[in-house]
Amino acid sequence: MYTPDDSPLTEADRELIERFRHDYAPPPRAPGHRLALHDALQARLQRRWIPTWTPIAAAACAAALALWFVLPERWTNPPPPTSAAGDVLAAYALESDVAGELDDLLPQDYARIEDIFEL
Amino acid sequence: MEPIAQVLGARTVSLDREQRFFAFVEAHQERAVRMAWRLIGGDQDAAEDVAQQAFFKAYRGLDRFREDSKLTTWFYRILVNEARSHRRWRALRDRWHTVWDEDATPDPAASAHPDPALRRRLAGALDRLARGQREVFVLVYLEGFTLEQTAAQLGKALGTVKSQLHRALRILREELADCYQPTPHKAGGTS
Numbered sequence: 001m002y003t004p005d006d007s008p009l010t011e012a013d014r015e016l017i018e019r020f021r022h023d024y025a026p027p028p029r030a031p032g033h034r035l036a037l038h039d040a041l042q043a044r045l046q047r048r049w050i051p052t053w054t055p056i057a058a059a060a061c062a063a064a065l066a067l068w069f070v071l072p073e074r075w076t077n078p079p080p081p082t083s084a085a086g087d088v089l090a091a092y093a094l095e096s097d098v099a100g101e102l103d104d105l106l107p108q109d110y111a112r113i114e115d116i117f118e119l
Numbered sequence: 120m121e122p123i124a125q126v127l128g129a130r131t132v133s134l135d136r137e138q139r140f141f142a143f144v145e146a147h148q149e150r151a152v153r154m155a156w157r158l159i160g161g162d163q164d165a166a167e168d169v170a171q172q173a174f175f176k177a178y179r180g181l182d183r184f185r186e187d188s189k190l191t192t193w194f195y196r197i198l199v200n201e202a203r204s205h206r207r208w209r210a211l212r213d214r215w216h217t218v219w220d221e222d223a224t225p226d227p228a229a230s231a232h233p234d235p236a237l238r239r240r241l242a243g244a245l246d247r248l249a250r251g252q253r254e255v256f257v258l259v260y261l262e263g264f265t266l267e268q269t270a271a272q273l274g275k276a277l278g279t280v281k282s283q284l285h286r287a288l289r290i291l292r293e294e295l296a297d298c299y300q301p302t303p304h305k306a307g308g309t310s
Contacts, residue, residue, distance in 0.1 A: 009288075012292070013288060013292065016288075016291060016292060016295060016298070017260045017261070019241070019295075019298060020241055020245070020260070020261055021260075021261055023234070023237055023238055023241055024157065024161075024238065024241040024242060024245065024261075025153065025156075025157075026152065026153055026156040026157075026161070026163055026166060027163065029149065029152065033152075033167065034145075034148060034149075037144075037148055037152075037167060037170065037171055037174075038141070038144065038145070038148075040171055041144065041171055041174050041175060041178075042141075044171075044175055045175065045178055
């Protein structure tokens with residue numbers, strides 16, 4: 001694993017770093033900046049604390065409430081299944097179709113099923 | 120002016136801690152702004168905002184601050200996170216609102232610099248580094264934190280910091296080779 005001792009800085013590396021330090025630095029701050037930051041910070045801390053997510057949560061609640069009133073009742077309260085739906089299901093599989101199908105299985109059949117599905 | 124601790128009541132820290140905190144702000148704001156400036160890529164106003172936000176969050180979290188770690192380490196960790204957050208939002212904004220780029224004001228320091236092209240090259244090279252590499256390079260080589268401090272501030276293992284630092288320097292060395300005269304490694308040099 002790399003350690004600084006394994007890879008010491010060359011003169012060129014030092015020069016590069018020095019160049020960054022010198023040429024990639026912010027301009028000197030105006031004297032007013034220090035005071036401005038201090039004052040702004042103090043003003044923010046004295047303000048009554050409101051979490052940043054409060055406005056978002058309030059807007060989301062308002063939107064949800066508006067949707068509740070705007071959407072038709074059938075959207076918010078789905079109707080119970082009708083007898084027509086039951087008829088459709090019955091057309092695909094009658095209860096009598098599957099009745100007794102599992103009655104004839106023997107214990108070895110269950111064992112085979114377990115083997116097949118690795119139960 | 121009414122002390123903050125009295126205004127905010129029981130939720131806040133003691134007056135003593137408040138005074139200590141503002142002394143801390145005084146002592147560290149230059150470095151905090153400079154570090155934010157380098158981490159987010161040379162935007163003075165944004166750097167001021169990031170530093171202020173970091174101080175604000177640090178003050179808010181003073182109650183959760185464990186005295187067993189150093190206040191500076193804890194604060195600079197917050198600052199690094201704020202800078203990351205700023206970069207993420209800026210990347211998102213730039214991706215979806217490219218028109219904002221046209222409105223963006225150029226870095227006034229770049230034009231005031233004796234060699235604006237060099238400054239842009241340095242900024243570009245640093246910006247193209249992976250996030251972790253850029254952060255360790257700025258913290259260790261430009262801000263002068265030790266490897267251990269950097270590891271604590273970034274929440275990384277010491278070995279990770281070392282390897283990222285090594286890679287960052289190698290990439291910058293290659294990319295900016297024409298900016299200086301590379302010399303071969305000298306045995307026995309110091310880090």
